[in-house]
Amino acid sequence: MILSLYLFLAVNLIFIISFALGKWVVFKIKGYPNLIAGYALYLGVLFVVYFFSILAVVTSYTLVHRYLAILLLLFIFFPFWIGEKATYKKLDLYSSIQLLFLVLSFIFGIYLLKF
Amino acid sequence: MSSVLDFELKHPNNPGRAVLLFHGMTGSPFEMKKYAKHLFQNGYDVYGYCLPGHGDHPQDIYSVSWQDWISFSEEKYTALRSKYDDFFLGGLCLGAVIALNLAQNHKDITGLIGLSTTLYLDGWTIPWYYNSMIGIALHTILRYYYTFPEREPYGIKNEIIRRKMSSLMKKNTVAMDNYPMSCIYELLKLSEVTRKNIDKVDLPVLLIHSVEDDLTSDKSAKFVYDNISSVQKEMILLDNSYHLVIYDNEKELVFNKSVEFLNSLSKEEQLQEVSG
Numbered sequence: 001m002i003l004s005l006y007l008f009l010a011v012n013l014i015f016i017i018s019f020a021l022g023k024w025v026v027f028k029i030k031g032y033p034n035l036i037a038g039y040a041l042y043l044g045v046l047f048v049v050y051f052f053s054i055l056a057v058v059t060s061y062t063l064v065h066r067y068l069a070i071l072l073l074l075f076i077f078f079p080f081w082i083g084e085k086a087t088y089k090k091l092d093l094y095s096s097i098q099l100l101f102l103v104l105s106f107i108f109g110i111y112l113l114k115f
Numbered sequence: 116m117s118s119v120l121d122f123e124l125k126h127p128n129n130p131g132r133a134v135l136l137f138h139g140m141t142g143s144p145f146e147m148k149k150y151a152k153h154l155f156q157n158g159y160d161v162y163g164y165c166l167p168g169h170g171d172h173p174q175d176i177y178s179v180s181w182q183d184w185i186s187f188s189e190e191k192y193t194a195l196r197s198k199y200d201d202f203f204l205g206g207l208c209l210g211a212v213i214a215l216n217l218a219q220n221h222k223d224i225t226g227l228i229g230l231s232t233t234l235y236l237d238g239w240t241i242p243w244y245y246n247s248m249i250g251i252a253l254h255t256i257l258r259y260y261y262t263f264p265e266r267e268p269y270g271i272k273n274e275i276i277r278r279k280m281s282s283l284m285k286k287n288t289v290a291m292d293n294y295p296m297s298c299i300y301e302l303l304k305l306s307e308v309t310r311k312n313i314d315k316v317d318l319p320v321l322l323i324h325s326v327e328d329d330l331t332s333d334k335s336a337k338f339v340y341d342n343i344s345s346v347q348k349e350m351i352l353l354d355n356s357y358h359l360v361i362y363d364n365e366k367e368l369v370f371n372k373s374v375e376f377l378n379s380l381s382k383e384e385q386l387q388e389v390s391g
Binding site for chain 1: 177178244248251252253254255256257258259260261262263264293296297
């Protein structure tokens with residue numbers, strides 16, 4: 001159980017750093033569409049790993065505290081909710097919201113360490 | 116809003132028949148010009164306009180929606196229809212889907228030509244990870260960051276023509292050199308809407324598609340052919356071309372079959388046959 005949580009925290013942290021790096025550095029580079037495409041693909045893979053790490057945490061928790069871990073499942077849905085709402089004109093805002101939710105899931109993961 | 120890439124090929128005396136052409140995704144009217152000139156030389160007025168998000172300001176493509184494409188095409192259709200007895204629609208790739216969508220809502224279109232109709236992105240150059248990643252790529256914020264770089268064979272089987280097209284791509288003057296995922300998202304949304312109502316298309320249709328299309332397999336053309344309500348319909352499958360059928364090895368066949376199709380429906384042509 002604890003191993004899955006540490007794994008989730010590690011993946012989440014890598015995701016936060018990678019997403020922030022993309023938002024503020026990589027995606028602003030002009031003239032290298034292959035680099036940007038590759039980095040976006042990398043973030044897509046991270047999304048998938050992130051989702052699976054959440055599922056690993058939820059399924060490894062004991063029944064008593066599973067209701068807490070289940071809240072973590074919401075963080076699987078948030079990226080799709082943000083994706084539906086996002087527009088190109090407000091991309092900066094929505095990418096910030098996405099980053100915020102990644103940070104919130106990390107904080108929640110730290111909180112789950114108590115149990 | 117007009118673009119320098121728009122064209123209007125009009126005869127001095129209104130021939131009574133016209134074709135409104137729609138270009139492909141990330142393309143421009145320039146890619147339809149040669150085809151348009153052939154139709155023009157065969158007695159048709161031909162119109163081609165830059166779709167919203169394309170052409171002069173490449174960044175606009177990230178904020179365009181499929182509804183923008185449809186309302187634009189409606190506007191052009193409304194402006195032109197009443198000027199001609201026979202009015203046809205034609206389109207390449209995304210343009211063919213727009214034409215089909217327009218045909219679903221208007222019963223006074225004489226005929227429609229769909230070239231490399233793109234309802235599905237399942238051609239052989241689509242990356243192997245596309246199917247597994249498409250949910251993430253399209254439905255999260257990543258859709259505004261990810262682009263598919265344009266890559267060999269650029270939709271053209273003929274190597275000489277491909278090299279010319281490749282150098283045009285590098286200049287990025289007439290088409291983009293990548294497909295933004297947000298644009299693909301809008302294309303797939305439009306495709307979904309069009310497929311749902313495909314049975315409302317009941318006008319004469321000619322579909323031309325390559326069996327080796329690198330971007331969209333002939334599943335798209337076959338879907339249209341099998342599901343439209345048209346009494347008169349024809350599907351030509353090419354076996355020596357890729358996606359850009361109006362540039363590739365069988366372009367003469369595409370041009371000639373198009374004119375043949377248009378003439379078979381044109382009242383002007385029929386009047387000449389009767390009087391001749």
